[in-house]
Amino acid sequence: MFRSVSDDVICLEELSRGDKIETVVNVYESADLVRGQDPNTGTEDANTRGISQTQQTESHTKGSRFYRLTAVCLGLLCVLLLTAIALLWIKTYQLQTNYTSLTMERDKLQTIYITLTTERDKLQSSYTILTTERDQLQTNYINLTTERDLLLTSYTNLTIERDLLLTSYTNLTIERDQLYTSHTNLTLEKDRLPTERNKLQGKLSEIEKANQKGWLYFNSSIYYISTEKKNWRESREDCRRRGANLVIINSRKEQDFIEVLRRGQWAWIGLTDSASEGVWKWVDGSALTIGFWKADEPNSRTGDEDCVITGYVSDPVKNWADYSCKDDFVWICEKRIFS
The missing domain is CATH 3.10.100.10 (Mannose-Binding Protein A, subunit A)
Incomplete structure (x- = not known):
């Protein structure tokens, strides 16, 4: 396409150059006509007019050729312009099509972006909520841990107190049993005392009798x-x-x-x-x-x-x-x- 346009420019330059040559020729012919207005030179004028007519005929022939060449160049130029316009229209259509596709893709991407932004906001909101819940759970965990430690301490103290009470209870039970045993023994001894006293009296009597028989x-x-x-x-x-x-x-x-x-x-x-x-x-x-x-x-x-x-x-x-x-x-x- 650019090569055709260059050819058109060259053709136009050649046409301009031809116009300039024809203009120069006409000027010189006019000057000769002015210089040749002498009564004594009529024959020369006739000859000159003949030559001028011949030159004009040649000039008209050259002009006709020049116009035909100009018309051909203009036709070619029109064809090239139409071709360029067709190509530009095709290119514009392709660009429009690409633009439409890109616009649609852009719209899709924009939609995806909006969707992703919405999802991101939702995720951010969910993250914030989860973070808050985590912090609450952490706080609850710390509180529960503290309560557990307090309960464990209380349990340990209660266990120690229980063991002390059990020990005291066991000691009291042992003392009670010992007191019962002592009471029982004392009761038995009290019941035996008369018997023991009688036995002792009997043994004392035996000792006295034995002493009388030589026993010591x-x-x-x-x-x-x-x-x-x-x-x-x-x-x-x-x-x-x-x-x-x-x-x-x-x-x-x-x-x-x-x-x-x-x-x-x-x-x-x-x-x-x-x-x-x-x-x-x-x-x-x-x-x-x-x-x-x-x-x-x-x-x-x-x-x-x-x-x-x-x-x-x-x-x-x-x-x-x-x-x-x-x-x-x-x-x-x-x-x-x-x-």
Whole structure:
């Protein structure tokens, strides 16, 4: 299109140049006519007119050619202008179509933008509401946590108080039970007192009678030392007939009392290893826990020394010795009065 327009401009320039040439030719011809107005030169004028007519004929021929060329150029120019107008209309239509499409797309985008803006506002509003609810929930959570801690503290304090009360209750229950037990025991003791008093009176009477028969009272028991001598088994049988048994010595005080009671005599006591050699037991079956043996006793010097006498040496404490149960010595009986 731009190339056609350029061709049209060149054609117009050529037409203008032709007009200028024709104008110059006419001017020169007019000047010659003015200079040639002399009466003596008529023939020259006729010749000149002939030449002028010839030149005018040529000029008219050139003018006709020029006009035809001008008409052709104008036609081409019109065709080019129509073509340019058609192209411009097509281009304008395309641009209008594109403009319409873009406008529709713009409107769609505007609608989408408005929709998205509305949704964004809704989301913003929802976010604000959710944020407010979250803050409220956070506040409620903090309040509930505080209340829970207070409740836990109260629960702990109540638990401690409950435990203290339970402990107090348990202690009071124990004390009550102890008081009941004490009351029961006191009641039983009160009920037993007459019986115990009667028993005690009976035992006192027994002690008095025993004293009259040669028995001596010491540390809840009465003791009797014989006036005759017998072997260990016969001595034990005599004690049993008297409701007693051979003496059992379980303390230093009792040993000292027996030392006074025997009055320097060798006397049988209720200790033997006849059941098992070397295993000394009292006549009630209890094991020997404290002994007052002479330094080298027991020794089974004669080979059959399964019974024990006290007072074997002058030492008032360590004076026990093992002897044959067949030997005859005085004996000491013991009868438990008070348990």
